[in-house]
Amino acid sequence: MLEFSHVSATCQHTKILTDISVSFPTGEITTIVGPNGCGKTTLIQCLNGVSKVTSGQIFLEHEDLLNIPLRERAKRIAFLPQVRTIIPTLPVRTLVEHGRFPHLGFSRRKTEKDREIVTRAMEFTHVETYADQYVDTLSGGIRQRVFFAMILAQDCDYIVLDEPTTYLDFIGQRDFLSLIRSLKENGKTVILILHDLNQALSLSDRLVVMQEQKVVATGTPDTCIQSHILEDVFHASLKQFHDKDGTYYFFE
Template structure:
């Protein structure tokens, strides 16, 4: 459903992502991998229509997304950016409620269904006990979980996440990635930027690897992860072993 064709993206006349073409596997979890500055977040912004392409296209069901009404696209695809502002005065519940705006209008009154969805995503994100707390008073990890809950409240078939494990300690990272797998089993298609290659290999079905603004590899973790790629893209010497739990590729960096 979601694809790109010869997509180039940039800022202020400088091209960051160059001539990228791929199709997001429907019904799967896809990870965008690559070193800092390679264009992962920029590519995600183009998929979400936050920025316009310099050239090329992003398609939803073979229709250029630039020709889809904003509210309609917001019902199809939700995006959690890497950096979010800290809203002053808003409670956790109020912020998550904004996720329902594509369904009821930005200033629309919450219906019984809206409130049920909000309660459900708060429980799934582990923030129910934070409902009445101001977002500005939360820790970085708590805020990240609240923003994720707001994204889930949009109830879109596709979800884009830019480094969703940022600010989270290890147990909450594992919990979040497990929740993404659960959402995927419930029918969501997910595209996420991750930095941890082993986490991506364990929890994701498909990998897109970026380097210097170009898409250099794509496929399943077993097809993509190898010593040559790790050396050329990430500048590390590593051995590849089967993960003893998931039996997915696991990278161990050499000294």
């Protein structure tokens, strides 16, 4: 389990979060939702050091995460940010291999095991056919899958994704969410930020609802629906539709 205990945090010297306590159960998909500016990204950036934790503790499997060096954290938590201002001019396979760096020694020499992990990550995300193409020449959707392959190559049990479907069309989003479900089936713990509430409700085992830099609710999708917290936070009405394939959610 990953657990925040009374965490306060700043981003670029601005205080964003105060006294946040929330947990992310092992082996589940947990999605953080909330309006823009509510502190979602600041919260997860506490895990990779981009946000500075000024008080409180974060525990990863009962170990104090903040005492673990960043390189060692990268062996245990893989992080895909939403915004990348620089797109590297590298072949796809080379970029995916960057995910192995936390595991390599000083020589950065890759073993056969490293190469096998990279290949599996590329196959899982269906980017192996682009292996020799340069990342900056790819469409936004394929490029997103390549970055996803890179963090999968870290071979971590915890995977954190900030708005992973932002650059994807409908088919790309559907396929990407299917990949996330497969990660759970493979025993991974997945933490997401999503703006699409239908996706969040359909995909997640658990929701963390934030508003005004606070966690205002946690629970299963059904619990959050029944409490009307999503309608209150987003000032919207929820409508549900059912058919033989499942349940669909619409907010208006």
